[in-house]
Amino acid sequence: MSLRGFATLTLWADDVAAATAWYAEFLGTEAYFLRPGPDGRPAYTEFRIGDYQAEMGIIDRRYAPPGPAVPGGAVMHWHVDDLDATVRRLLAMGATEHQPITPHGDEGFVTASVVDPFGNVLGVMNNPHYLDVLSSSKPA
Structure with a gap:
């Protein structure tokens, strides 16, 4: 599996x-x-x-499992087309910075995360691999 x-x-x-x-x-x-x-x-x-x-x-x-209701654990990152604008919009809507915009190497992978007003970590990123997979799955 x-x-x-x-x-x-x-x-x-x-x-x-x-x-x-x-x-x-x-x-x-x-x-x-x-x-x-x-x-x-x-x-x-x-x-x-x-x-x-x-x-x-x-x-x-x-209905959550027992434990503290604090941001943490795994972060799922959603690919977005405009990372800077998305982070600015999330912050303007009341989210708080969790991880600033952070480049990872020189291949275009850039992440950021916020804590939404309800205590959840929301990750966003530019991910060239996601775009490659997306373009290869669309009919020509």
Whole structure:
């Protein structure tokens, strides 16, 4: 068995409705799925985004595994076309810097990450490999 591809990224929020609205504004699209919790408030919402319609879900933090609710762990980086503009927009929307824009070598790989207003790390990057794979998967 091997990892076949990114399937779903889950983020946590105390206020799923507020997090969904924030991400809808950032992404420029509405969540396509909503599941209410027993109290009627949104417990889970999901977006499909990007070239491969990747799933990004927002789950009510009350369903999170036990442990501190602090940013950390693995960071998933999304390829973006304009890294500087994306980071500026995220910061203007209330995210805070987690890792500044950081080049990695001289081949065009550049990363940055922010902490969204709900405590999740969101990574963004310029990734030449992603663009190569994307261009090779499109019909000529």
